[in-house]
Amino acid sequence: MTKNILITGATSGIGLALIEPLKAAGFLPILTGRNAGKTADLAAHHGVKFYTLDVADPTEILRVTQQISDDLGPLHALINNAGIWLEGDFEKYSANDIKAVMDTNTMGTINMTHAVLPDMLKRGNGTVINVVSTGALYTRKSISIYAASKWAIRGFTGCLENECAPKGVRVMGFYPGKIASNMYETAGVERDLSVAMTPKTAAEMLITMLKDETMVWSQISGRALKDYV
Numbered sequence: 159m160t161k162n163i164l165i166t167g168a169t170s171g172i173g174l175a176l177i178e179p180l181k182a183a184g185f186l187p188i189l190t191g192r193n194a195g196k197t198a199d200l201a202a203h204h205g206v207k208f209y210t211l212d213v214a215d216p217t218e219i220l221r222v223t224q225q226i227s228d229d230l231g232p233l234h235a236l237i238n239n240a241g242i243w244l245e246g247d248f249e250k251y252s253a254n255d256i257k258a259v260m261d262t263n264t265m266g267t268i269n270m271t272h273a274v275l276p277d278m279l280k281r282g283n284g285t286v287i288n289v290v291s292t293g294a295l296y297t298r299k300s301i302s303i304y305a306a307s308k309w310a311i312r313g314f315t316g317c318l319e320n321e322c323a324p325k326g327v328r329v330m331g332f333y334p335g336k337i338a339s340n341m342y343e344t345a346g347v348e349r350d351l352s353v354a355m356t357p358k359t360a361a362e363m364l365i366t367m368l369k370d371e372t373m374v375w376s377q378i379s380g381r382a383l384k385d386y387v
């Protein structure tokens with residue numbers, strides 16, 4: 159079966175770094191991004207299918223995931239990668255800043271999963287990987303909303319993992335620390351990235367999680383899929 163892998167936010171960082179290694183591993187990556195021109199250009203460069211998809215827009219999610227299903231058939235996996243950073247004192251955030259982070263990091267992940275999971279459950283096969291963050295494992299000052307957005311996804315991922323594994327569908331969280339991507343710069347934040355994981359290494363880890371279909375990688379430890387049956 160064709161191994162279609164839908165990646166959200168694949169126009170930069172980890173998402174973009176996934177494209178070539180996924181191809182090399184025999185998968186068919188589907189490059190999606192919120193910026194139509196950038197998404198099309200990158201897809202042409204890498205020779206892969208693409209769709210413009212803003213995960214903060216629930217209507218667009220329903221339309222585009224249906225289109226992908228019609229065009230390309232079932233998904234082998236969804237990688238919920240799209241995300242944005244927000245840093246600073248909570249009381250200084252605007253309501254729009256807060257909404258953008260929660261709509262993208264939290265509701266984007268939940269709505270994408272909600273759109274593709276029924277077909278995976280019907281087939282009794284499929285994988286959802288949520289790119290979370292160490293920001294969902296600890297608390298510190300200045301990241302209240304980013305942390306809230308990712309802690310929500312940590313809970314969502316863990317619950318869904320338990321719900322779906324007995325039905326043959328793997329739901330997993332990936333919890334990286336600092337990555338040398340554009341995320342901080344896009345948010346207007348200066349960050350020393352001299353000691354940080356590269357997007358390439360993060361992509362390799364995700365592909366390991368994807369390839370080992372007998373395992374459900376639960377945070378930093380793995381469990382065999384058969385353990386849930």
Ligand SMILES: NC(=O)c1ccc[n+]([C@@H]2O[C@H](COP(=O)([O-])OP(=O)(O)OC[C@H]3O[C@@H](n4cnc5c(N)ncnc54)[C@H](OP(=O)(O)O)[C@@H]3O)[C@@H](O)[C@H]2O)c1
Nearest residue numbers: 167169170171172192212213240241291336337339340341
């Ligand atoms: N960088 C880190 O230190 C770090 C650490 C732990 C976890 N993470 C997580 O890793 C994931 C990937 O981040 P990254 O480090 O690779 O950052 P990045 O280089 O900024 O990439 C983020 C991607 O998400 C896209 N995106 C943002 N909002 C979107 C939306 N509403 N709809 C669709 N796409 C959207 C961006 O699109 P544009 O190209 O249009 O901006 C970009 O392609 C995020 O979930 C992030 O929270 C990052």
